[in-house]
Amino acid sequence: MIKIIETLGVANKSLASESRDSVESETLLKATKIEKNFGNTPVLKGISLTANRGDIITLIGSSGSGKSTFLRCLNLLEQPDGGELEVHGQKIGFKNTRHGRAPENDRHVQWMRSRVAMVFQNFNLWAHMTLLENIVEAPIHVLGVSKSKAYEHAHSLLERVGLAERSEHYPSQLSGGQQQRGAIARALAMNPDVMLFDEPTSALDPELVGDVLRVIRSLKEEGRTMILVTHEMQFAEDVSTKIMYLNQGKVEEVGTPSQIFGHPSSARLRQFLSTR
Amino acid sequence: MLNLHGYGMRLFEGALVTIELAVLSLVIAVLFGLMTASAKLSGNRMLHLLATLYTTLIRGVPDLVLMMLFFFGGQTLVNSLSDAVYARFGVDFFININPFVAGVLTIGLIFGAYMGETFRGAIQSVEKGQVEAAAACGMSRSLIFRRVKFPLMMSHALPGLSNNWQVLLKTTALVSIIGLSDMVRVATQASKATFEPFTFMLFVGAVYLILTSFSEWIFKRLRLKYHAGYVGAAND
Incomplete structure (x- = not known):
């Protein structure tokens, strides 16, 4: 597992571009018609998304559009409350309980989460551990990586x-x-198939945003698959392979960055972009 | 020089009883406390009711009354039970409630109720994001508790816990009334025999003070351990 990352790190560009052509259609994460209600208020009204290897999908939309909620549904x-989820070809089963829908098998969910890493708006590094301990924690206790390998990997990630x-x-x-850069290293330590970013720069002072975006950009270069929620429109336009514009719990428009930012077709999207 | 009139060894043994009693009660109290806190936070109405009943009852009745209730009342209960069994099945058995066990259970049960509140507050003060980050890495519930929730909770629980421990340590003196030869009981007997209550009570008071000071020191070290991430605030 660690070897894979190292290979990616050393020969990232060639490997990333090669693999993108050869395994173009390898689907890593697929969400179908995801629905979510908070009480009686529907916040997600059937949103679908397919992330293939190397995709960088950015969700944009005004606050309350459901983009963060949707991202959080993905892991x-x-x-x-409705819809299907498939990670690396494995469907997550759901069952109905008294308190609503719940995953059928906790183990399966844990496996899925170890493949889909999350970077939070508020970083959420564990307060009682050093940065290094934060990074080796899950590889050792969830993946069962040996201590020496985990620490070795962690040092190289911190360097990076x-x-x-x-x-x-x-x-x-x-x-x-x-x-936040530490939190990204913690996510990378799991060598995930897909990385989710929930407004990774929203809690940062403006002068600190650049460093974090630079790290995310470097992940694109090694061919990582990412799904982002962000308000950084310029950045979204630069790195994304696909943009989804969400409005009131629905996908209003999907397209490449040049389509979305250059030729937005819906009036709502035009209005949303003009207020930026 | 302090003259203990030959009661030195017995007092020392009494002090050991006090320490054993206190430590074992603490273990029971922490277990009951964690269970109570989990029950109250579980969202299950039945468990919540049970836990509330427990804490209300224990906290509302004097420790001394509870102690006598468990020891003497418990013995009466066991006696009538054995009578009933003998009358029905002809099997004769006799269980003597051990005062040490009764003492540990009673004190543990009493302080479990107080610690339940301490733990509940501490568990609630753990930031949701810290637990979410652990879940997002694929950790199981028990792993999350062990590696993230518990250590974070401890930094909030320790002040209340050390307070409870000090009171618990002193409450062990109550067991002298149910016939356990703890330090206080030995000292009481010695005072009566020698007509020197001042000497013996001063001695016992000093031993308690040493014990509480020593545990204060231990708790300080624990606080440092569990407070690791909180010392030295952000640089910028």
């Missing part, structure tokens, strides 16, 4: 996100930008 931090000197610091001793 079941929110339980969808520019935090090699901070490995022994606690999250409270780091700036927001450093915490």
Whole structure:
């Protein structure tokens, strides 16, 4: 597992571009008609998404459009009330309980989550662990990677996100930008198939945003599959392979960045883009 | 020099009883406390009701009354049970409620109710995002509790826990009334025999003070351990 990442790291460009042509259609994550209600209010009204290897899909939309909720449904931090979810060809089964729909098998959900990493708006690095401990935690205890390999990998990841000197610091001793880059390293340590980013720069001071975006951009270069929710429109236009515009719990428009930003067809999207 | 009139060894043994009693009660209390807190936070109405009943009852009745109730009342209950069994099945058995076990259970049960509240507050103060991040990595519920929830909770629970421990340690003196030879009982007997209550009570008071000071030191170290991430606020 670690070897794969190292290979990607060394020969990232060639491997990424090659694999994109040869396994173009390898579907890593597929969500079909996801529905979600908060009480009696529907927030997601049947949203579908397919992420193939190398895709970078950005969800945009005004606040309350459901984009963060949808993203959280993709690794079941929110339980969808309707729809199907498939990760790496494995369907997640659901059952009906007294408290609504729930996953059939917790083990299966845990496996799925170990393949789909999440980067949060508020970083959520574990406060009682050093940066280094944060990064090795899940590889050791969830994936069963040996300690020496996990630490070795963690050091190389910290190097990569520019935090090699901070490995022994606690999250409270780091700036927001450093915490977020650390959180990205923590996600990468799982060597996930898909990475989810939930407004990764929204809680940051403007001068710290650049470093985090630079790290995410470097992930594109190694061919990572990512799904982002962001308000950074310029960045979305630069890195995405596909943009989905959500409005009131529905997909209003989907397209390539040049279509969405250059020739938006719906009036709502035009209006949304003009307010930016 | 302090003259203990030959009661030194017995007092030492009494002190050991006090310590054993306190430590074992603490273990029981922490277990009951965690169970109570989980029951109250579980969202299950039946469990919540049961836990509320438990804490209300225990916290509303004096420790001394509970202690006598469990020991003497418990013995009466066991006696009538054995009578009933003998009358019905002709099997004769006799169970003597061990005062040490009764003491540990009673004190553990009493402080479990107080610790339930401490733990409940501490569990609730763990940020949701910290648990979500663990779940998002594919951790199981028990792993999340062990690696993330519990250590984070402890930093919030320790002040209340150390407070409870100090009170618990001193509450063990109550077991002298159910016939356990703890430090206080030995000292009481010695005072009566020698007419020197001042000497013996001063001695016992000093031992309690040493014990509480020592545990205060341990708790300080624990606080440092579980507070690791909170010392030294953000640089920028």
